[in-house]
Amino acid sequence: xxxxxxxxxxxxxxxxxxxxxxxxxxxxxxxxxxxxxxxxxxxxxxxxxxxxxxxxxxxxxxxxxxxxxxxxxxxxxxxxxxxxxxxxxxxxxxxxxxxxxxxxxxxxxxxxxxxxxxxxxxxxxxxxxxxxxxxxxxxxxxxxxxxxxxxxxxxxxxxxxxxxxxxxxxxxxxxxxxxxxxxxxxxxxxxxxxxxxxxxxxxxxxxxxxx
Numbered sequence: 001x002x003x004x005x006x007x008x009x010x011x012x013x014x015x016x017x018x019x020x021x022x023x024x025x026x027x028x029x030x031x032x033x034x035x036x037x038x039x040x041x042x043x044x045x046x047x048x049x050x051x052x053x054x055x056x057x058x059x060x061x062x063x064x065x066x067x068x069x070x071x072x073x074x075x076x077x078x079x080x081x082x083x084x085x086x087x088x089x090x091x092x093x094x095x096x097x098x099x100x101x102x103x104x105x106x107x108x109x110x111x112x113x114x115x116x117x118x119x120x121x122x123x124x125x126x127x128x129x130x131x132x133x134x135x136x137x138x139x140x141x142x143x144x145x146x147x148x149x150x151x152x153x154x155x156x157x158x159x160x161x162x163x164x165x166x167x168x169x170x171x172x173x174x175x176x177x178x179x180x181x182x183x184x185x186x187x188x189x190x191x192x193x194x195x196x197x198x199x200x201x202x203x204x205x206x207x208x209x210x211x
Contacts, residue, residue: 011041011066017184027054033195037202045070059085136161
């Protein structure tokens, strides 16, 4: 990816695991488990002290994984995630200063939005793929359908409230490029090193997305 604003990411999966890691040692086996289940993208969020080390570990050991840094909310974090090896970034929301920082760094970025006004503002800045967050609280499927009529040129990655039960419904919408979810990497499976369970969850999500 060479541009800041992108509609068609390089990864194939339409399901983006939203991951919180407390131990960088889990990062590489987790990446392999997701790949085995058909998911070639991971969003490692900056919600723990282990995040940057985890991104760096995957970037070095699993180059075939498309590696996103999530919960990027501060300008100072932009260069840090680039240095760690992230190839794109996502945010729960976005400020103009953050947008200026990712553009200056040429880091592909998916800004978070929740309202039509935010969508229009980010579109004016050149973004055509945005993260609807928190999707469920923002209106979920109904909100996305409503946004599709007046803003048909914008695509979304809904995150927050997406589950195996509603994943197919989200992905059926014409303005949904992909969906993010945390159910693929449950904390207890990570703590136990149960990579087979994560592969099974990834495979199940991949099958749902394909259906």
